[in-house]
Amino acid sequence: MARTPDSTRRSERSRSAILTATRELVGETAYAKLTIEAIAARAGVGKQTIYRWWPSKGAVVFDALLAPSASPEDGLIELPDTGDIAADLKTVLRATVAEFADPAFSAPIRAVLTEVINDPDLAALYREKLNAPIHAAKVRRLASAQLAGQLRADADLDLMVDLLYGPITQRWLPGAGPLDEAFADALVDTVLRAFT
Amino acid sequence: MARTPDSTRRSERSRSAILTATRELVGETAYAKLTIEAIAARAGVGKQTIYRWWPSKGAVVFDALLAPSASPEDGLIELPDTGDIAADLKTVLRATVAEFADPAFSAPIRAVLTEVINDPDLAALYREKLNAPIHAAKVRRLASAQLAGQLRADADLDLMVDLLYGPITQRWLPGAGPLDEAFADALVDTVLRAFT
Numbered sequence: 001m002a003r004t005p006d007s008t009r010r011s012e013r014s015r016s017a018i019l020t021a022t023r024e025l026v027g028e029t030a031y032a033k034l035t036i037e038a039i040a041a042r043a044g045v046g047k048q049t050i051y052r053w054w055p056s057k058g059a060v061v062f063d064a065l066l067a068p069s070a071s072p073e074d075g076l077i078e079l080p081d082t083g084d085i086a087a088d089l090k091t092v093l094r095a096t097v098a099e100f101a102d103p104a105f106s107a108p109i110r111a112v113l114t115e116v117i118n119d120p121d122l123a124a125l126y127r128e129k130l131n132a133p134i135h136a137a138k139v140r141r142l143a144s145a146q147l148a149g150q151l152r153a154d155a156d157l158d159l160m161v162d163l164l165y166g167p168i169t170q171r172w173l174p175g176a177g178p179l180d181e182a183f184a185d186a187l188v189d190t191v192l193r194a195f196t
Numbered sequence: 197m198a199r200t201p202d203s204t205r206r207s208e209r210s211r212s213a214i215l216t217a218t219r220e221l222v223g224e225t226a227y228a229k230l231t232i233e234a235i236a237a238r239a240g241v242g243k244q245t246i247y248r249w250w251p252s253k254g255a256v257v258f259d260a261l262l263a264p265s266a267s268p269e270d271g272l273i274e275l276p277d278t279g280d281i282a283a284d285l286k287t288v289l290r291a292t293v294a295e296f297a298d299p300a301f302s303a304p305i306r307a308v309l310t311e312v313i314n315d316p317d318l319a320a321l322y323r324e325k326l327n328a329p330i331h332a333a334k335v336r337r338l339a340s341a342q343l344a345g346q347l348r349a350d351a352d353l354d355l356m357v358d359l360l361y362g363p364i365t366q367r368w369l370p371g372a373g374p375l376d377e378a379f380a381d382a383l384v385d386t387v388l389r390a391f392t
Binding site: 030031032110113114116117118119120123124126127131132135156158159162163165166167168169170171173174175176177183186187190191193194195 | 227228309312313323327365366382383386
């Protein structure tokens with residue numbers, strides 16, 4: 001069947017309604033209880049319409065949650081660069097810690113990580129679309145500090161990024177230990193001590 | 197109905213068969229595809245026998261995977277203490293990294309983390325039974341090094357543990373970056389530099 005402009009428009013509307021419904025439901029529902037049926041009902045489409053585009057719940061969740069950060073209009077992700085690496089890292093890590101401490105913000109992270117842990121294909125997509133570009137942005141900010149002589153010339157910047165962010169994941173995953181500004185600041189000061 | 201010695205023995209046999217079947221299946225099956233039906237079939241019991249003791253797949257997986265480490269016969273968990281903190285941490289972190297790099301070993305970790313991410317009750321159980329005692333054992337080894345003057349007197353040992361282990365989780369979760377001995381050694385050397 002040839003696609004008319006009208007049917008293309010209808011398709012785009014359905015697709016967009018499905019992605020919006022998914023984003024809303026991820027914030028409202030325990031992830032294990034989120035179903036394709038619930039997404040279809042909220043979007044006002046049939047289940048088959050969802051399965052036409054996505055093979056699984058994980059796949060539609062991924063598109064819904066990762067599409068915004070992957071949009072080309074956003075351009076290259078960049079960390080703040082005021083010239084003061086300690087201050088800039090504290091700004092970024094305080095914000096990150098606050099987001100992880102906020103259940104509304106962390107619901108989509110839980111959803112995405114559940115799929116990443118259990119689906120190698122979605123894990124590969126996550127690495128490519130989200131993990132790699134964000135990691136690269138962090139390394140760029142550290143490289144700029146290194147060039148300015150604020151970090152050791154032989155600093156392993158990939159390791160430094162993992163040292164800055166790993167402890168946040170480590171505390172957040174099991175809900176162990178405080179996620180507050182004091183933690184963010186101590187993390188930055190301690191990691192900088194190792195690399196200066 | 198009064199329980200006779202025979203029915204108690206039968207119950208214990210069923211329980212043990214269910215836990216063994218669960219441990220085996222976690223290593224063989226993608227976690228999302230693991231079902232109560234499959235556990236029941238492997239254990240040779242009915243589904244209702246499982247639901248008599250556990251309310252969900254997550255609950256039986258937790259008992260199956262956490263019971264061994266929680267058994268009192270194991271006594272207190274201890275890290276090696278040869279008196280050389282750098283060497284001991286490298287021993288432990290090389291082993292940890294190797295385990296995370298091994299799909300057979302990391303299947304149960306994936307299963308447990310999936311539940312921890314999505315079920316606050318199981319997360320609390322995980323913190324109490326596994327996370328807290330293991331974290332405390334790591335802190336004890338660091339405290340012994342601190343007493344020996346190998347770490348700064350004002351070192352935040354909780355933070356130091358998270359700096360040593362967080363980057364491993366950070367790389368392992370999305371499958372990003374190498375998990376090898378060079379990584380373990382660099383992690384130890386870098387974190388020690390921050391705390392000495």
